[in-house]
Amino acid sequence: MTKTTMVSGAPRLLCMLFGLLTLPQAHAQIGPTPTIRIGVSGPFTGGSGSLGESMRNGIRLAVDEINSIGGINGQKFELIERDDEAKVELGAKIADDMVKQHVTAVIGIANTGVGLASIDAYQQAHLPLMVAVSTGTALTKKFAPPNAPENYIFRISPTLDLEARTLVAELKRRKLSKVALLADTTAYGDAGTKAFKAESLAGGVGLASEDRFKIGDTDMLAQIKRAMATDAQALVVWGIGPELAVIARNKETAGWKVPTLGSWVYSSRNFIDGAGKAGEGVMMPQTFIQELGSTSKNGFLLAYRRAFKTDLIASPMSAAQGYDGMHLLYRAIRQANSGDGSKIREALENLTSRYQGVITSYAKPFSKVDHDAITQNMLWIGRVTNGRIDYANSEDQRKSALLRLKGE
Structure with a gap:
């Protein structure tokens, strides 16, 4: 398992970065570390590897865009990536490791079994998790009120x-x-x-x-x-x-x-x-269909092709959801102006800025009782x-x- 940094050289998408630049400026460091560390857990090898790899590429692309404008108050983002190989026991160990690593938040999870084995650790640590690919309905429902007073599991994929x-x-x-x-x-x-x-x-x-x-x-x-x-x-x-x-x-x-x-x-x-x-x-x-011939018209697809040298995404839906999910996490951390999980969770439930993403335009995608951003009209x-x-x-x-x- 390796620690990686972001993709370099991805284009600055003017229409997308405009939204980043108009957010309120933070006035303090988010955490004690030089970078804002975000955990990424997914299957980067094996039978589900195409899902995890595409998701990771979308996340990397988003982080590269965010870092290109200085991150948050000059503090840039760093990805701590772990390959769960779609294995339940390994996914659970990675969740425990992410908690010990003191990351600010986690994004990923492609397989429902891995997710079910991981969410308890994130919930108990008050560490926000953005599920980017898995559609298992139970993931965001297990700790939803009244089952728990606070729910730290969010999702950008459909159920x-x-x-x-x-x-x-x-x-x-x-x-x-x-x-x-x-x-x-x-x-x-x-x-x-x-x-x-x-x-x-x-x-x-x-x-x-x-x-x-x-x-x-x-x-x-x-x-x-x-x-x-x-x-x-x-x-x-x-x-x-x-x-x-x-x-x-x-x-x-x-x-x-x-x-x-x-x-x-x-x-x-x-x-x-x-x-x-x-x-x-x-x-x-x-949620997202990579239309034939649309690369020149879609900023995300153009950026993906330039960053990863291909216009044939292994799992376009995973890539788009990883990208949008990372941008929503960024906005929540910036709004919270803190690395504290409780404050980030509260910000996700009450996002004040609209984000024009790849899948849809997100205006208050989450609430205290609803941690699923995707609705049927988006499919x-x-x-x-x-x-x-x-x-x-x-x-x-x-x-x-x-x-x-x-x-x-």
Whole structure:
């Protein structure tokens, strides 16, 4: 595990940095250390590596922009990065280490199981955590009032409940009333299954079958054939990593032509590249879609390409959420004018400055009782098209330039 510094040479995005420059100036050092230390915990290797790497790049890009204008009162930000490898026990150890390191705040967490094993340490230490990728609903609910007087867990990614509701709405839009459900045996798969079953019941979508698979499985043809034997009109899958690509290839081999929908992770490169043509047409909820040809029009994408020498982001949604989440943390620390976790938590719950981010325009994204910044109106349905993620519905693409605000 290594300690890293920020990316150098990222462009100063005038439209985004203007918002930074107009914030009130701090009048004191945030903490006793020369830098403001921010912990970053995520899977930078392994099956979830594309999610964690993209998230980290978004965070690094945001920190580089913040440091380019002097940080807070000349005190710059430093990232303390740890690879949790998507392993529950390692994630818990990293959380304990972040507390001992006396970081000011933490951002990251891509896997629900890792998050569930980590949040107790952050909560007990009064150390604010910004969940940037994981969608496990329980992460921000466990310590929400009245379960605890104060909640130190915040999130910039959508919840599983929102994902499931969006998928059910898309199924109904396409007049698909009976589906086969397939999920992995991780905590994420458990939570996704629970959320989808609840939303499908409420939305009038029936389950023709329900089956599971394990992380590391390399052949799910048996599960596919069991689902094919039912009257399912679509396949819905909840999983992470390369197993999604195996399922797509098995489905193609079996000749099953029904649509496939599933969790947002379907948008990552390890699925798209691993599935090849078998992945074409798969649909998933997204907060951010990297439109083809849009690099010259979107400051974030242009900055990402220049900083990391690529315009093909492994997980665009993870990168955008990491970027926005870091900027929101910056604003809270600046507003609190303190490195004290309680004051930063209070600032996050009462942010006074609007932030025009990549995903949306954030105006009071959090409150004391609501620590989830993303609402259903901020989700699109994406579709794998020619090896990239595009809008599944043309009307969504037409509306993509419109602001999607919380509460609307």
